[in-house]
Amino acid sequence: MKRDLLSLIYNPDPFWPHPLTVEPTGFKNKALGAFHVNLAIGCSHGCRFCYVPSVSAIKQAKKLRKLGVTQPMFGWGSYLFPRLWNEHAFRLSLRKAMETPDSKLLPDGNRAVFYCSTTDAFQVSRHWNPKVKQLHQGQMDLLFRRSLELIRDESDLRVRILTRSPLSANYFDLMKTLGDRLLFGMSIPSLDDEVVRLYEPHAPGVQKRLECLQKAKQEGLHVYVAVAPTFPEQGIGDFRKILTVINSLDPVTVFHEPVNVRGGNVDLMEGEFRPKGIDFHGDIFRSPKNWAVYAARALKEFELAAHEVGLAEVLKLWPDTALLTEESMDAVVESGLFADHLEMANWITRQWEIPSAWPDVADLVGQTNDSHEGRCGDV
Ligand code: SF4
Incomplete structure (x- = not known):
């Protein structure tokens, strides 16, 4: 049925x-996962450094326009479209993922499914219409619950949230049923x-996030932290502070990128x-x-800072490939951070090659969910 413009x-x-x-x-060198599921197009968090609106939403501009979004880039944060749930389609894709040989997957992906790479699995819809908002929340809940249950019950894949x-x-109770197959x-x-x-x-807010992570740890989930991205306002003092707090959570991995x-x-x-008269660090980001x-x-x-705090062993840095251009390397070497291009290039490559850890498969025995014991051993 055709709908008129106002109705649209x-x-x-x-x-x-x-x-x-x-x-x-396609997250090369990040060790976040081999697969992803993205529950929605759009993200209510609307982070200003987010590259998703230009990389993926612009590609979807035509479809977004049909849904009433004419400014996918500058409206980032204001729209959210949860995907449809089709159990058959999900199962088919899960089977395909299971059957993908390691040689075709990112070697650092741990055969894990990553929630989510272009949105956040847990968010509050900011839609102006309370009815639509309610539909959004219900759909996000269904998508997360059912997809995780199917991954748990019908695959041996791991999950990183x-x-x-x-x-x-x-969702911690549900997450716990995946035992060592899930990192939060x-x-x-x-x-x-x-x-x-x-x-x-x-x-x-960050305090609420920290409390959530502490709760996850208390409830027995394996936790990790992405101190990412950090901002030009921060320095080593700030890094020491957050790493000291994180250290008490015994994280599996600490990721970082600026x-x-x-x-x-x-x-963005x-x-x-x-408009708010705040420095957006154009001198840094435009050069x-x-x-x-x-x-x-x-x-x-x-x-x-990670060395000082005792977290060097679990540190995984994400240096961007743009650091390896001649121009970047010239500037960085000139600043005195590295002796020469070779030292810098070797350091960056080393960071990329560091795998991210996964809890020992043997630890699974006797844990939360008997029916899934040993599944990681198949991976
Ligand atoms: S996708 Fe991630 S970075 Fe982008 S707005 Fe959402 S939470 Fe922020």
Whole structure:
């Protein structure tokens, strides 16, 4: 049935017109997973450094327009379209994922399914219409619960969850049924709520995230932390502070990266900060050389702080490939952070090659869910 323009604007379809599926992921050198599931198009957290709106939402511009979104980039954070649930389609994609040989997967992916790479699995829809909002929440709940149950019951794949939302705590009981096959992590870039709020205006506060992570640990989940991305406002003192707190959680892995320049994320930051009279660090983000020095310094300082705090063993840095251009390397070497290009290139390659850990398969025996004992041994 055809709908008129007004009806489209005021009553757009609440869901993305495609079902949820498990797909191979392309996150090279990040050790986050071999597959991903993205429950929705859009993300209510609306982080200003996020590259997703330019990389994927722009590609979806035509479909988004049909759903009433005319500014996918600058409206980032204001729209959310949970995918459809089609059990048959999900099962087919899960089977395909299971049958994918290791040789075709990222070697550092741990045969894990990553929730989520282009949205957050746990978020509050910001739709103006309470009815649509309710539909969104119900659909996100269904998508997460049912997909995780199917991965648990019908595959031997592992699961890595990364979120900024304490709403994830509502699902800890379900997560626990996957035993050692599941890692739960939170993105916590700093303990300084004021700084984080600038860049992540609609995401939950950092204290709440930390409490959620502590709860996950207390409940017996294996936890990790992505101190990412960190911001130009931060320095080694800030890194020491957050790493000291994280250390008490005995994390499986600590990931770190600074803000990288990708897609239109600098425009997004400028658009948010400039009208408020806040420095968006254009001197850093608009200059490839300055960005390279900022990024290399943040990574090196983070590495040093992790050594000091006793977390070096579980540290996994994510240096961006843009650091390996001649221009970047010239600037970084000139700043004195590395002796020469070779030293810098070797250091970056070493970081990429560090695998991220997974809890020992043997530990699974006798844990939470008898019916899944030993499944990791098949991986
Ligand atoms: S939570 Fe992730 S996907 Fe969502 S806006 Fe922030 S960075 Fe982007």
